[in-house]
Amino acid sequence: MWERFIGEKVEEIRETVGDGRAVIALSGGVDSSVAAVLAHRAIGDRLHAVFVNTGFLRKGEPEFVRKTFGEEFGLNLHYIDASERFFGELRGVTDPEEKRKVIGRVFIEVFEEVAGEIDAEFLIQGTIAPDWIESRGKIKSHHNVGGLPERLNLKLIEPLRDLYKDEVRELGRELGLPEKIYSRMPFPGPGLAVRVLGEVTPERIAIVREANAIVEEEIEKAKLKPWQAFAVLLGVKTVGVQGDIRAYKETVAVRVVESLDGMTASAMAVPFDVLQRIAFRITSEIPEVGRVLYDVTNKPPATIEFE
Numbered sequence: 001m002w003e004r005f006i007g008e009k010v011e012e013i014r015e016t017v018g019d020g021r022a023v024i025a026l027s028g029g030v031d032s033s034v035a036a037v038l039a040h041r042a043i044g045d046r047l048h049a050v051f052v053n054t055g056f057l058r059k060g061e062p063e064f065v066r067k068t069f070g071e072e073f074g075l076n077l078h079y080i081d082a083s084e085r086f087f088g089e090l091r092g093v094t095d096p097e098e099k100r101k102v103i104g105r106v107f108i109e110v111f112e113e114v115a116g117e118i119d120a121e122f123l124i125q126g127t128i129a130p131d132w133i134e135s136r137g138k139i140k141s142h143h144n145v146g147g148l149p150e151r152l153n154l155k156l157i158e159p160l161r162d163l164y165k166d167e168v169r170e171l172g173r174e175l176g177l178p179e180k181i182y183s184r185m186p187f188p189g190p191g192l193a194v195r196v197l198g199e200v201t202p203e204r205i206a207i208v209r210e211a212n213a214i215v216e217e218e219i220e221k222a223k224l225k226p227w228q229a230f231a232v233l234l235g236v237k238t239v240g241v242q243g244d245i246r247a248y249k250e251t252v253a254v255r256v257v258e259s260l261d262g263m264t265a266s267a268m269a270v271p272f273d274v275l276q277r278i279a280f281r282i283t284s285e286i287p288e289v290g291r292v293l294y295d296v297t298n299k300p301p302a303t304i305e306f307e
């Protein structure tokens, strides 16, 4: 089935783009990765994949994406490190919606500049069926580069429009993507910026990046398969004891949820020894953190992310 789908989409993209050029915002997530590799099969180097480092990516992610797509898949990859710009624009911003808006705006500005230089006619997007079916009731302003095609005067190509997430994962496997990509957990567009509550600074992001990596590693080691597993820096300091000295340090919340589509979710009954290992590692490997809490709230009433 996938062979035929791939053949048809490759042909479609080839016909539509003709001798022209196309751009894609590659995030390293499942959807944009699959769309990029599919389009690359169709038009090769005339696909320009733009990968923006916002400063809010997971541990090792910029290196991983550059190696996988730039070297292994041979994509025409434009790597843009815009992290200083994002941190600068977010200075003093603490409101969750405001943070999302600033990140969305800066992302579009950065992408616009790069796409302008490439002088492309088409924009490939990894939109999948739920993205346009559920308009999500606008609980959070999601950052999925909406509005880009109009602003850039680009013609939109959405090869994955009719697929659901599990199908996109299958397709990714069929296209030879590494399992780390096709089976990965969802990660929000604004990235780790919405996993530090309050102001986003390089120091606070560094803490949460490390904590997220520990949570992901331990959940994987325990062979658990949640919808998502992550850590959040709460911005609350609590008292602890280190040796026989009083400590006053940051608190991290751990969230692990099961879900089918992200619309509703339940907190996962992670075995206690796994939780304790996570807490031990976070407090011993991250000197700024003195306490770890586990979030047992379902969605609703909470959302999956904290902001």
Ligand code: XMP
Pocket: 139, 140, 141, 142, 143, 144, 186, 187, 188, 189, 190, 228, 262, 263, 299, 302, 303, 304, 305, 306, 307
């Ligand atoms: P919430 O927090 O609204 O999240 O319960 C539902 C799912 O969506 C992910 N999420 C995002 N995905 N852009 C995305 O593509 C975003 O801005 C964004 N914000 C949240 C979240 O991780 C969860 O899987």
